[in-house]
Amino acid sequence: MSETISIKRLVKRLLMLAVVMFAFGFALVPLYDVMCKAFGINGKTGGQYEGSQVTDPTRKVRVQFLSTNNIDMVWDFYSKADEIDVHPGAVNEMIFVAHNPSDHPMTAQAIPSISPAEAAAYFHKTECFCFSQQVLQPGERIEMPVRFIVDRDLPADVKHLTLAYTLFDITARQPPVASINGQVPKGEQ
Incomplete structure (x- = not known):
């Protein structure tokens, strides 16, 4: 009886x-944001930039590019160069390449971060593949530009x-493809 x-x-x-544990999983994202802000780590970029700046030709800043895949992501993902020197205020571009080597369509989302964290507010993207999800068919390869400005006030x-x-695989989070009479629409296969 006592065993029961x-x-x-138990x-x-x-x-x-x-x-x-389930509740903690939902609280992780807000907790992560608070911790990053409190400790100044994993600086997020200054976001999409709408203004204009005068280029400072007397100063150079080296921008290094790193690309990694989350543990479940199988894509090849890299930048065409490891780093470039830029002048603050100038519009710059780097091309990132993604390739889906799998045998099924996949959807990915890229999450950016900048370091040092105190410089993140001075890094502005005017165009970025990270603004939207990327869908690649089996074997498909794409080039994705990032256009950015390092602020003169850095x-x-x-x-x-x-x-x-x-790069995160978010394929499982996508709504299922609607079928028409039991058939997948052309282009969605």
Whole structure:
């Protein structure tokens, strides 16, 4: 009898633990944002830039590009150059390449970050593949531009920035393709 009671208690505790872990999973994103802000890590870029600036030809800033795949992402993903030197205020471009080597269509989302974190507000993208999801068919390869401006107001002691992208497979999060009379529409196969 006491063995049955202790098994019931164990099951209740395990269920409570599962509920707490599930709730914690939902709280991770806001907690992550708070931690990054508090500790100045994983700086997000200054976002899409709409203004214009005068180029400062007397100053150069080195911008390094890193591309990584999340653990479940099978795509080949890289920048065409590891780094470039830019003048603050000038519009610059880097091409990233993605290739889907799988045998099925996949959808990806790139998440950017900038370091050092204090420089993130001075890095402005005018065009970026990270603004939208990328869908690639089996074997498809694409080139994706990133156009950006390093702000003239970047602190003078910052001479090197790193723009990093992590590519996530979000295929499973996409709504299923609607079928017409049991057939997948052309182009959706």
